[in-house]
Amino acid sequence: MAWLHYYIKTADGPVLVTVPHAEYVCFCATYDLPRLQALPQSAKLRRLDLPLKNFNSDPVTAIYASSSRLFRQVIRGAVDLGIPLFETDIRPEHRYLIERYIALDVEFIGQFEPAVKGALTRFTATRARKSSVDIQLQAISLDFECSMSGELYSVGLYGKTLDVEYKKVIMVGSPGEISGDRTAISDDQADYIEWVADERGLILSLIDWFAEFDPDIIIGWAVVTFDLALVYRRAKLHGIKLAIGRGGSELSWKVADKYRPETLSLPGRVVLDGIDWLKAAFYRFDSFSLDSVSRALLEEGKALPSGKKGVENRAEEITELFHHDKAALAHYNLTDSRLVWDVFKNTELFEFAIERSRLTGLELGRVGASVAAFNNLYLPHLHRAGFVAPAMATSQGLESPGGYVMDSIPGLYKHILVLDFKSLYPSIIRTFLIDPKGLIKGLSEPEADNVDGFLGAKFSRDSPILPELVKTLMEHREEAKSEKNAPLSQAIKIIMNSLYGVLGSRGCVFHDARLASSITLRGHQIMKQTRAWIEELGYQVIYGDTDSTFVWLGQDPSDIDVDKIGKGLVETINTRWKCKLDKEMNIACHLELEFECHYEQFFMPTLRGSTEGSKKRYVGALTNNEGELQLIFKGMEQVRSDWSPLARRIQEALYYRLFSKQDVMVFLQEVVNDLMQGKLDEELVFSKRLRRDIADYTAKSSPHVKAAKMMCDFSGSERFSKRGTKVEYLITLNGAEPVKYRQSAIDYHYYLTRQLAPIAEPVLGLLDKCFSDISSKQMSLI
Missing domain, CATH: 3.30.70.2250 (B family DNA polymerase, N domain, alpha/beta motif)
Incomplete structure (x- = not known):
């Protein structure tokens, strides 16, 4: 046994x-x-x-x-x-x-x-x-510094309990070296630096530290794929068993040379990677480097004395510090550990990870795994209802349609109301009794005992499992909101929204196109009917997307109460849905339309080179709580990292000037002049990571791939060819070239016609102007 x-x-x-x-x-x-x-x-x-x-x-x-x-x-x-x-x-x-x-x-x-x-x-x-006993878990933030070849220099360890800081750096070297360093060691550093003779001593000291401090949770930045993988390889090189698990158990990997979170085995401890968990909590950043994220969230970056950016510069400077200024290296190492800790606390990632595990039954530390979470929630109820799960998905090749996206009516508007259905797909599941077990029972029941779905689906009214789970989750989320428990609220929201995705995934044994389609096609029906009712009331719907309806109040209604109209529309539509579903289907309605926001000004662009309205792209302006004009971009270049920083900055500035009635033409002319004179070169750098090794790209024509290949050729190092490498490049007269090894002149004409013109033309078109009026004037001066 x-x-x-x-x-x-x-x-x-x-x-x-x-x-x-x-x-x-x-x-x-x-x-x-x-x-x-x-x-x-x-x-x-x-x-x-x-x-x-x-x-x-x-x-x-x-x-x-x-x-x-x-x-x-x-x-x-x-x-x-x-x-x-x-x-x-x-x-x-x-x-x-x-x-x-x-x-x-x-x-x-x-x-x-x-x-x-x-x-x-x-x-x-x-x-x-x-059990409901609340046990406090002890965490530590871990970060290694090493040479460019991977030899360990130091490890920083940082934590905090009840506002008491724990600080430690294990450093290869000796106190005697400090006297010749550029930076004198402080009294504080004397307390937290532990000196070891060599790399082997560092690893052995770290093993002893784990046995003594015994943390429950290890956090870091790429802590599995870099830090733990690195120390494992270095320990293996020295023939040391890396016994940093609970009870002296050894760190190992389930698949040799595959250093991923899912292959890590560290008995008795949980490892949380900051990058993975920020993404799991749906945080978005242009770059997930620790320096970028900490600057965005904490207004503080890494602590290198020179402040240089770039991986290669940083690696060279770390080596320089190790040989000549170990006090500064210790400070840098510990700062990295502290920044990770502060990011976790600022975003409440500890609490989010714990609440997610408490809700789903997933192991603490497991990222993703929506299908496993669904199974954990659903299976015990299914067994008690007398069924086992299917052996495989029912639908093979038959897929359900996506969310409803309405054709937009492009233009510049005043007073647009955005009305959102609260948790639309979970509400559809709950209202229309969509359930894997309910589908099986409903297909064999009399008509009066079930609720119609789509693609021939019928759902039993008798003890549905999934709608009850959604009901429980919704109730818990409302409690979390009332208690201001943001991590729990966010965890529940993500779990509820994943239910449709799981049912629509072939990786889930419960996948059945009748289930997923009964959610999405019902969403289409709800959005279309909601639009019809709103337009019956005399307002125009200019756009709709999945669960959001954009309502135009008409020509400058300055003498009306916009909030009153929004709340009135919501109340009317919600009442109509309750009556309709009760009368026609004899079911309780859990759909809830909400008044999301009021855009005082709103621009819906056309598709580029067309008069047809775009989808999932718009910009709206509203007055925030501080009385300032705030712009909200959706799908525009300003929120896309594949456009240059210059294009994104200028687009935001153009719409701000448009909505605040400032001069656009003069501003653009100044920008073009500065561009052509080389004053904006720092904003022309594109930044993109390799998603796979260069050798695995079938097409080498992508600009960042071409630039990465040049980095390898000029530096003589293959590390720039590996997946995850951040490539910073410019477009030159000879195409994409890496910033550090650029050989050719910058192609300003490219940035003028392919970066500035596309983002300026929609704004200029509203003013009956053309970008060529500016660019041709500039070109004639060259």
């Missing part, structure tokens, strides 16, 4: 809990049992008839295997025999918890094992149940 292992943080410290006599479980249709018994491993399996059915309403039998090896053999054998098995992908350590509705917080019942000196406390459990 297998044993399940869980590392648990308790009020008295960490404990390793073991659950004996665990088995690997799957299910097969009972009529397939005779064929399954033909497998050589059949005699080793345990079988149990349960009151469960598959989605074809066939009785199923539970199959139990005592080991993972036996379980894999059975799965392979069943595939060879063409026998479908159900729920083979649910690992026993996960199944044990989710079947008991346990997520993050748990109470085990059993007994402690006899204590072993120096070993982690062990506990053998016989039962488990949900």
Whole structure:
């Protein structure tokens, strides 16, 4: 029999809990049992008839295997025999918890094992149940500094508990070296720097530090793919077992040479990478470098004395500091660790990660995994309803349409109201009873007992699972909002919005085009009907996108109460939907239209080179709480990182001048003059990362790929060819060239015609002007 292992943080410290006599479980249709018994491993399996059915309403039998090896053999054998098995992908350590509705917080019942000196406390459990005990977790921010070849110089460790800072830098060197450094060591640094003789000593000291400090959570910036991967390789080089896990367990990787979060094995500790978790919480930045993010969020950047930017410059300066100014290097190293910590605290990423795990049952630290989160939430309810999950997705090749996007009416407007349906797709699921189990039951029930969907779908009114889960999540989100618990509110929002995506994904066994289409096509219907009702009331809808409707109030209604109109429209539409759904479908309406905002001025552009209105692109102006004009860009060049900084800055400035009735032509003429005179060169640099190694690009014509290839050629280093490399380049008379190795003159004509002209023409067109009036005048002066 297998044993399940869980590392648990308790009020008295960490404990390793073991659950004996665990088995690997799957299910097969009972009529397939005779064929399954033909497998050589059949005699080793345990079988149990349960009151469960598959989605074809066939009785199923539970199959139990005592080991993972036996379980894999059975799965392979069943595939060879063409026998479908159900729920083979649910690992026993996960199944044990989710079947008991346990997520993050748990109470085990059993007994402690006899204590072993120096070993982690062990506990053998016989039962488990949900718990609500709040245990504080201890985190540390970790950051390594190294040479360009990867040799470790130092490691910075930073944390804070109850506003008490913890600071430590383990540095290769000796206090005697400081006297010759450019920067004298401070009293504070004397306290937090630990000196070691060499790289081997640094690694051994770090192992001792982990045993003593014993953090629950490690955070960092690219902490898995860079820091932990680096120290693992350096420890391996020295023949050192990197025993930094709980109880002296070793850090390892499930797949050799694949240093990714999903392949990391660090028993008893959680690793949270700042980049991954900011993205998981839907933060957006032009660059996710630590320097860029910390400047945006904290108004503080890295602490290199020179302030130089760029990876190569930074690597060279770190080496320079290591040899000549270790006090400054220690400060830089610790500052990086602190910046990561401050970013986590500023964005509440610790709380977000914990709440997400508490909601979904996913392991703390696991990023993404929407399908696994759905399974964790849904399966225990499905089993209690008498069903097991399907073996594979029902729809193969048949996909559902996307969200509704209305043809826009382009132009410059005053007074546009934006009305949004609150959590539209989750509300559709709840209102129209959209549910995998409900679909199976609904198709076999009398007409009066179900609700029509799309593509022939019918959903049972009897005890739907997914609508009830959505209801619970919505109620919890409202509680979180009232308690001002932003991390929990955001976590619930992301989970609710992922439900449609999961049902529309072929990677989910519950995927069925009838489910996904009954959400999106119902959304189309709701948006079209909402538009019709608004226009019946005498207003014009100029655009609509997924859940948002843009309403024009007409020619400059300066003598009316805009807020009153917006609230009145929302109340009217919500009342009509309640009445319509009650009368026509006999269902309770959970759709809720909200008055999102009022744009005092609004511009909807045309498609470039066309009179047709664009989609998902607009700019609106409103007065913020400080009484200042605020611009909101959607899909415009200003919010896209593939345009030059110059183009993005000028576009924002142009619309600000347009909406505030300032002179546009004079401003543009000055910009063009400065461009052609070389005064704006720093704003012409494009920045883009390689998404794969250069060798894996099929087309080498992309500007950033071409520039990266030149960086390799001129520097003689292949590191610039690797995935993730940040490429900064300019467009020259000979095409794209890297900034550092530029050989040719900047092609100002390119920036004039391909960067400034496209963003200026829509504004100038509103003023009956043309960009060529400016550019031709400038060109004639050259």
